[in-house]
Amino acid sequence: MFFLLFYSLLATSKPLELSTISDELLINEQLNILQDPSANLSFEHALDQYNTGKFTKNANGKASFGFTHDVIWASVLINNSSVKSIKKVLYLDSAWLDSADFYFIRQNEVVEKAFIGDTIPFSARKNPTRMLSQQYTFKTGTTQVLMRFESKDPLLIPLFLSSEEVIQSNLIASSYFYGFLYGAFFILLVYNIALSISLKNSSYIYYSLYLLSFLSFNIAYTGHGFKFIWPSSVLVQQWAMIFFLYCYFIFGIAFCFEFLKLKLFLPKIYNVKKWIYAGLIALAGTLFLSGEQLLITKVAIILTSFLVIIFLSLGFLALKNGHEMVKFFIPAAFMGAGGAAISAVTTWGYIPYNTLLFHSIEVGMLIEMSILALALAFNLKEMDNARIIAEVNAQVDYLTQLYNRRAFTDVTMPQWHLGIREKKNSSLILLDIDFFKKINDDYGHAAGDEVLKGIAFTLKQKIRKSDVLARWGGEEFIIFLPSTNKAAAIKLANVMRKKIEKMLILHDGNSLKITASFGVAESNERSNKLEDLIKLADIALYKAKNSGRNRVCDIQETTEVKAGQEENNIHSLR
Numbered sequence: 001m002f003f004l005l006f007y008s009l010l011a012t013s014k015p016l017e018l019s020t021i022s023d024e025l026l027i028n029e030q031l032n033i034l035q036d037p038s039a040n041l042s043f044e045h046a047l048d049q050y051n052t053g054k055f056t057k058n059a060n061g062k063a064s065f066g067f068t069h070d071v072i073w074a075s076v077l078i079n080n081s082s083v084k085s086i087k088k089v090l091y092l093d094s095a096w097l098d099s100a101d102f103y104f105i106r107q108n109e110v111v112e113k114a115f116i117g118d119t120i121p122f123s124a125r126k127n128p129t130r131m132l133s134q135q136y137t138f139k140t141g142t143t144q145v146l147m148r149f150e151s152k153d154p155l156l157i158p159l160f161l162s163s164e165e166v167i168q169s170n171l172i173a174s175s176y177f178y179g180f181l182y183g184a185f186f187i188l189l190v191y192n193i194a195l196s197i198s199l200k201n202s203s204y205i206y207y208s209l210y211l212l213s214f215l216s217f218n219i220a221y222t223g224h225g226f227k228f229i230w231p232s233s234v235l236v237q238q239w240a241m242i243f244f245l246y247c248y249f250i251f252g253i254a255f256c257f258e259f260l261k262l263k264l265f266l267p268k269i270y271n272v273k274k275w276i277y278a279g280l281i282a283l284a285g286t287l288f289l290s291g292e293q294l295l296i297t298k299v300a301i302i303l304t305s306f307l308v309i310i311f312l313s314l315g316f317l318a319l320k321n322g323h324e325m326v327k328f329f330i331p332a333a334f335m336g337a338g339g340a341a342i343s344a345v346t347t348w349g350y351i352p353y354n355t356l357l358f359h360s361i362e363v364g365m366l367i368e369m370s371i372l373a374l375a376l377a378f379n380l381k382e383m384d385n386a387r388i389i390a391e392v393n394a395q396v397d398y399l400t401q402l403y404n405r406r407a408f409t410d411v412t413m414p415q416w417h418l419g420i421r422e423k424k425n426s427s428l429i430l431l432d433i434d435f436f437k438k439i440n441d442d443y444g445h446a447a448g449d450e451v452l453k454g455i456a457f458t459l460k461q462k463i464r465k466s467d468v469l470a471r472w473g474g475e476e477f478i479i480f481l482p483s484t485n486k487a488a489a490i491k492l493a494n495v496m497r498k499k500i501e502k503m504l505i506l507h508d509g510n511s512l513k514i515t516a517s518f519g520v521a522e523s524n525e526r527s528n529k530l531e532d533l534i535k536l537a538d539i540a541l542y543k544a545k546n547s548g549r550n551r552v553c554d555i556q557e558t559t560e561v562k563a564g565q566e567e568n569n570i571h572s573l574r
């Protein structure tokens, strides 16, 4: 009987030669597998099944068995042909298996066994490695390792045979990698939280939450959480990963909506945003309440795989609708969500396991994070540009591109005060187009606009760089002339008047002719207020209008000023 069993053991598989493994080897191809749907096969029964040839070769070195309630039994024969015992480590690149039981069998006798997995608190583990691992000293000859794996998450068992030194150096390398990854994420997180608070911009808040969810999810699925944060809580270990995966998906969608400015570029989708969020939260809530961990994980992984499609589709639609920032978003989403999708389908078992594919979410997110950091900085620059444009717009009259009334005062004030200090007189011209209402009434508002633009252009040609020209009101313009006396101002006003008189404005096949009236005033010692000078010019302008239009008038006497003010009062009462 013993010989029969031993024969069947050898016949089932060729042993793995320890001397051929220099540092580390993924041994999934060497495994023989038995999938147990009943999940209640005992060790003795499993060994019996193995010895009677019921285990089959693990096709293509499969590492992921996807979402399954089945228990996977795996066996490998390891031969030490040297005379010395060799210490090795069986290492699983998976931190979320519920059970990983190891039985070391020599000559059909169990010589050592170990039960590791998430159902045991991390603090109670013999080998406190982040991912599951089991040491064993292989004596000369053949040892069978029979293993039992079970999980409520995707059943992923990439199994490495490695030396302790390699595991240690891998741990150091991965500490550097995760130190860098978490450090970079942390800096970006703090930076974005600070930005979202100071700018009150929701896309930074959602990006921070998206980052935080990914960071937490990564800490959970890489085993860092179980090792360092919740070593005695099996419950947190079982639920944290899946909870953060849902957060990653939901905040990913929220970030995408805000970053792509869907309100502006895809309003139809933005308007149903609340329903989308409500639907996702209701779905997550229902699933979590059901307590069906395998189903919850399955849905989360399916959603994560689709995230890249959602991001890219919305990105391209927003780009089509003219959103500039998408040129950053599309490659970023392609790398980040694309990496997440590859990791998800690798975990799911749809593509064969390899370390790079499994960890592509981390690499992808790192690249995505760098591109989006650039994008958000670019966004800041755009906001700054928009602020500058808004400031300029607040100063400039849209139609004539001249300073507006507010800007006129801001720009003139320093020169006005300088003039007072240096005791240099300044002058002011106020001009108003004659019978402008008639142009609007006869030829339409657009024709009136053309006249205003034409006059602005003509006036601009005639002033000095130090003069300040502005649109004062509807059809009124103002010019401040520093260090200029009244005679010079009147001369300039007459040049302008004649030029306007000669102007021909072409509109819709009509040639329009216009004239303007001018009021000129000079500053004097009696007042140091700019508004008083403007009032004087206004009285002079009123005089020009009253004395027949198309002329330049100034104020001669104090009596004229008084009379003018009274008339102005009557005029404004009309």
Ligand SMILES: Nc1nc2c(ncn2[C@@H]2O[C@H](COP(=O)(O)OP(=O)(O)OP(=O)(O)O)[C@@H](O)[C@H]2O)c(=O)[nH]1
Pocket (backbone or CB within 6 Å): 399, 432, 433, 434, 435, 436, 437, 438, 440, 444, 445, 446, 447, 448, 449, 452, 473, 474, 475, 545
């Ligand atoms: N097209 C156009 N018209 C304007 C604009 N701003 C003000 N107006 C018009 O300018 C006209 C000013 O008319 P009034 O104040 O009666 O003056 P007026 O017809 O020029 O007569 P006098 O000043 O007495 O010669 C009104 O019809 C306003 O609607 C503008 O930006 N574009």
